[in-house]
Amino acid sequence: MPYSLWAGILAAALVGSAAFYFYCQNHCLQVSRPVLDLGLDAPLRVLHLSDLHSASFGRGGRALYQMAVQLEPQLICVTGDWIDAKDSAWRRTADALIQLTAVAPVVFVPGNHEHRSGRWPQIRPYLERGGVQVLCGDLLTLHTAVGPVSLLGLDERRGVTYGQYLSRRGDPAPDPYSQLFAALAQRPGPRLLLTHYPEQFCQKGGGGHSRHSFSLQLSGHAHGGQIRFPFPQGLIAPGQGLFPRYTAGLFTCRGQRLPSGSRPHGPALLVSRGLGNSFFPLRVQNRPEVILLTLR
Template identity: 35%
Template sequence: MKKWLVLLLVLVAILYFGNKNIKTTEIVVESDKIPTSFNGLKIVQISDLHDATFGENQTKLVKKVKNAKPDLIFITGDLIDSNRYDLENSLDLVEQITSFAPIYYVTGNHEIATNDMENIKTSLTEIGVNVLTNEEETIKKNGEKVRIIGIEDPLNGVLIKEALSKFKQSETFTLVLSHRPETFQDYVNHNVDIVFSGHAHGGQFRIPGIGGLAAPGQGLFPHFTAGVYEENDTRMIVSRGLGNSIFPVRVFNTPEIISVTLKSK
């Protein structure tokens, strides 16, 4: 009996710490399209917070973001959770990290599902976040530039491929924020350079040697759950995210932020 109790306690501890700790995943993207002025630029991606908290007043998460020393911060949707909507909790995190670097944000399906999307966008804009609703911005440095495109989640009624078709294909190095990874081929077809996505929650339960068990929009044993996917000159970076939604526990799937460093060949 004691043996089973010890095993149960160990399992509970593994699940608890595996859901409350945060990993910083570091990725380097190298390309001859990256302007030399942007060599070494560091982007920190935050995705799928789902109103989760990491330490009192988000202290653990704020510290992780600060320690990554970002030049830009990308938030790729589902900052809130439509099932337990607490906008102030999520704004608390964003307000604390606005001083670290410029922040760019796109919606996920949960923001749209709240039917409070305009309030969410207005609240974020008021604290200094660049909210991109099927829009693009250009960042310039020493006469060189990269562009950032933000794609609204398709739950708003506009398919991702339709949203992408608004933007001219360009030789300018292009970073796309888009919540959903399952439409990878749309990003490839539009020749974007890097896509930052989330949504899959790492497959929720990660099976060693196999990968994620299930993801929204992809079903069982999904392909796009975590890490980097490449085709032609397009790379898609998929964050495992931070919080949970329908199912409250992750297994072998530590919450993460991603730190991407650009390297010019």
């Protein structure tokens, strides 16, 4: 066989392999199964989803729905940017979230994209009519098969404009939520904080949400740092800039990595890598993530 033909076959194979790799990196769901020891009498399974950005996983989100059915969560928490700011057909994306209410109770907090869209006043009641429980500075206690779980959802509205979305660096913000955190501390069961922005968890000088009393903060927004090779924590994240810290996984209230199965001393943080893309349209070593968290 002529050398030129071999070279052409090899080049085609390399191009095909690269195309398949990048397709999977951006379209093939990956399930993460972290465990957090909170000393509960029975385990609680929480499905954590974030940052869909109006991406499609199966027609009408069917693949995502079927995965949720298989994972059998007792609670579904969604931490914002489900609907992309540029999605004019947002009801279709909202319906993909609403259908998850047939699997387990769904609790939602908005991200910067829901607000940037200018359609949040229409999106919120649409989700609520579909059975999604939207928390914007609200407390909620749900009674599950394994006992109560209490949630606080914050709508921090940080980085609403595109310029702010790119430039914010987790700068300290006033804490208008002290009374809400004090009320959450009195609620029964594990106490979960839902907010889109992980950089608000722990800040220099002892600031951030971690100074309050709760069990776990669930967040997204960082998209896993977009490119995770050769950068273990990712290359860039909105609100954190280059080489960000909070992009995926569990963290302690001091900003350190928390191994799965550990019992935290103080509040912990769980960051989702998210499901879709936004201003940076590519993922590397950073597949779309579905988190099945077990609290035990």
